[in-house]
Amino acid sequence: MPWVRDDLCVNCGKCIDSCSSGAISMKGGKALVSQEKCIKCGACMPVCPEGAIRPNSENPVLAGRSGAGYGFGQGMGRLRK
Ligand code: SF4
Numbered sequence: 913m914p915w916v917r918d919d920l921c922v923n924c925g926k927c928i929d930s931c932s933s934g935a936i937s938m939k940g941g942k943a944l945v946s947q948e949k950c951i952k953c954g955a956c957m958p959v960c961p962e963g964a965i966r967p968n969s970e971n972p973v974l975a976g977r978s979g980a981g982y983g984f985g986q987g988m989g990r991l992r993k
Pocket residue numbers: 916920921922923924925926927928942943959960961962963964965
């Protein structure tokens with residue numbers, strides 16, 4: 913699932929419009945992806961002018977996990993090997 917780097921997000925709101933699932937909201941001036949609503953379509957990632965929406969594989973919270981069940985971006989590539 914995509915996640916948002918708070919240090920890059922500039923509160924422009926463009927990602928919200930790109931998400932057909934209504935999974936993105938603004939919390940404290942930063943975009944937040946809802947784990948419950950996100951369908952992992954990836955549409956929000958190229959829309960962000962700051963590159964603040966990052967693939968699951970870069971999520972520090974998931975560092976060290978195998979990636980199984982969390983496939984997205986680079987993570988999916990690893991699973992195909
Ligand atoms: S498009 Fe990028 S910079 Fe704009 S609100 Fe969304 S995450 Fe933040």
